[in-house]
Amino acid sequence: MDITISASFLPHNDADAALAFYRDALGFELRKDVGYNGLRWLTVGPPEQPGTSIVLHPPAVDPGITEDERKLIVEMMAKGTYGSLLLASTDVDAAFEKLQSNEVVEIVQEPTDQPYGIRDFAVRDPAGNLVRIQQAS
Numbered sequence: 001m002d003i004t005i006s007a008s009f010l011p012h013n014d015a016d017a018a019l020a021f022y023r024d025a026l027g028f029e030l031r032k033d034v035g036y037n038g039l040r041w042l043t044v045g046p047p048e049q050p051g052t053s054i055v056l057h058p059p060a061v062d063p064g065i066t067e068d069e070r071k072l073i074v075e076m077m078a079k080g081t082y083g084s085l086l087l088a089s090t091d092v093d094a095a096f097e098k099l100q101s102n103e104v105v106e107i108v109q110e111p112t113d114q115p116y117g118i119r120d121f122a123v124r125d126p127a128g129n130l131v132r133i134q135q136a137s
Contacts, residue, residue: 005052018127021125022042031044079128080129084129086132086133088133095133108122108130
């Protein structure tokens with residue numbers, strides 16, 4: 001069986017801020033920018049990996065969820081407990097230095113050697129999603 005990861009989904013609450021983070025700060029390319037009924041879906045990904053994407057979508061637009069569920073999703077996003085993403089870098093310290101100097105990036109954890117064999121750091125995107133960037137030690 002030959003299965004690959006094609007796309008992962010993360011919510012955003014401001015498409016322009018999400019684009020500034022994922023394209024301008026992380027260096028991902030914008031692959032699609034789709035608008036519908038005043039909402040925007042962005043597809044971004046690493047330029048060297050055209051088959052792997054992140055779809056940034058408006059939160060809680062599924063018609064099958066209740067208003068209480070919609071409110072809970074928005075509350076969890078505000079706390080930074082709803083979405084997360086794990087990325088890898090060949091030089092986590094250089095990646096951290098680059099992101100630390102960018103005003104749209106909220107630093108959560110500086111580079112740290114973890115006891116399970118990686119060095120990583122963590123940031124939040126503008127919607128509160130936790131983004132960890134790691135490098136094998």
